Amino acid sequence: MHIAIAGNIGAGKTTLTEMLAKHFKWEPHFESVDTNPYLEDFYKDMRRWSFHLQVYFLNSRFRQILDIRKSGKDIIQDRTIYEDRFIFAENLYEMGLMSKRDFDNYTSLFDLMELLVTPPDLLIYLRASIPTLVKQIHTRGRDYEKAINIDYLSKLNEKYENWISNYDKGKLLIINMDDLDIVSRPEDLGYVIEKVDANLHGLF
Secondary structure (H helix, E strand, O other): OEEEEEEOOOOOHHHHHHHHHHHHOOEEEOOOOOOOOOHHHHHHOHHHHHHHHHHHHHHHHHHHHHHHHHHOOOEEEEOOHHHHHHHHHHHHHHOOOOOHHHHHHHHHHHHHHHOOOOOOOEEEEEEOOHHHHHHHHHHHOOHHHHHOOHHHHHHHHHHHHHHHHOOOOOEEEEEEHHHOOOOOOHHHHHHHHHHHHHHHHOOO
């Protein structure tokens, strides 16, 4: 079984991935953020490093998916390959931070990879408002994320909502993170677990 968690920067994907993996005894697969050699440079100069960053993420995510398929295990994945393409790369292009030549090259790579990609059995989308995202980003205190501005987060949120409203690749569960504190309130985590259970096993 392959579960994937989608959501904007600071929505709580990694935290929920860890908690659901522990509860359901799934193997977690995380986004390669801390080992990404382009991330810090990207936030300092998005136009210069956007293509490099997105190709790195695309390659990393594609390798993850191939590993998930080969493993035969129950996997929960932090972020999807679809977000790389339809949220982040597309947003950078539309903001003028990635050239058309680079975006076309990137899109061509994604289209080839997608031919070999199997969608997750369940996609969990974490919906969060800008204040919630900003609070979470500040709380975790990553230095390179201090350069993220509100406009960038807002555009990403718009992209996410558009993508999710048209998602048709499999089961979809939407969780509103503005109303939840899964770290401090066990009942909130319990609520999410119940929703996941219901979507996977039809216990409505």
